[in-house]
Amino acid sequence: MAPRPAVLISRLETIAASRLSQIVELEQEAFPACERFGAVLMQQQAALRTSGLLVAEMGSAFAGFLLFSRTASSGLIAKLAVCAHFRRCGVGSALLRHGIAELERPQRRGATVSEILLHVDPAREEARQLYEAHGFNRAALLPGYYTDAPGSTRAALLMRRLNPESHQQQAESAPMIKAKRRREELDEHAGLGRTSLGVA
Numbered sequence: 001m002a003p004r005p006a007v008l009i010s011r012l013e014t015i016a017a018s019r020l021s022q023i024v025e026l027e028q029e030a031f032p033a034c035e036r037f038g039a040v041l042m043q044q045q046a047a048l049r050t051s052g053l054l055v056a057e058m059g060s061a062f063a064g065f066l067l068f069s070r071t072a073s074s075g076l077i078a079k080l081a082v083c084a085h086f087r088r089c090g091v092g093s094a095l096l097r098h099g100i101a102e103l104e105r106p107q108r109r110g111a112t113v114s115e116i117l118l119h120v121d122p123a124r125e126e127a128r129q130l131y132e133a134h135g136f137n138r139a140a141l142l143p144g145y146y147t148d149a150p151g152s153t154r155a156a157l158l159m160r161r162l163n164p165e166s167h168q169q170q171a172e173s174a175p176m177i178k179a180k181r182r183r184e185e186l187d188e189h190a191g192l193g194r195t196s197l198g199v200a
């Protein structure tokens with residue numbers, strides 16, 4: 001059997017019309033109408049400074065995409081889909097790994113997201129397993145999140161991954177903060193009255 005081609009992941013800065021139609025076609029196959037962005041919103045989202053669109057190729061064939069966005073403190077996996085004939089070959093994992101790395105990479109001035117969130121239909125067993133394998137845990141069940149038709153809704157599962165780097169930094173800085181507070185308390189007690197700004 002011929003070896004399977006490697007998965008190539010790239011981040012798109014601009015989306016060519018032919019690429020956009022592949023993405024939108026896959027979105028239509030993989031998601032019901034109420035969960036779709038469609039061409040216009042997909043393009044708008046991808047163009048935002050706070051968002052990113054990753055595309056996977058196997059050989060030279062389009063295999064899937066992942067759309068992510070961020071706020072100051074959290075990241076969001078907004079959409080992930082793999083073409084049916086490329087599933088179970090590691091494409092979803094490769095996209096998710098890259099998406100997580102992009103979101104957890106420190107930004108200018110060292111800002112990092114402390115968590116990554118996503119919403120998934122709890123019936124999507126394969127997606128839940130994929131997310132759990134990449135460190136996402138169930139955070140909440142959100143009833144009525146998806147509206148299939150007027151009066152017909154479905155719940156979404158909110159999943160969350162804590163950024164290990166940011167939580168390690170917090171854990172490491174906690175003893176220093178405690179020690180600084182203790183010094184301030186001792187100074188106050190001794191009548192030195194230094195403000196916290198004045199303490200090195």
Ligand SMILES: CC(C)(COP(=O)(O)OP(=O)(O)OC[C@H]1O[C@@H](n2cnc3c(N)ncnc32)[C@H](O)[C@@H]1OP(=O)(O)O)[C@@H](O)C(=O)NCCC(=O)NCCS
Pocket residue numbers: 030031079080081082083086087088089090091092093094119120121124125126127129130131133
């Ligand atoms: C979910 C999805 C992205 C997975 O992509 P994929 O390329 O098949 O995933 P991978 O091959 O990297 O699989 C990684 C892991 O996901 C889980 N997984 C993937 N497909 C699975 C299936 N059919 N059944 C059970 N687990 C599955 C497994 O844990 C798997 O690891 P393993 O192969 O070592 O057992 C793909 O099935 C898809 O596009 N589904 C439709 C859209 C969707 O549900 N998107 C996510 C919701 S937002």
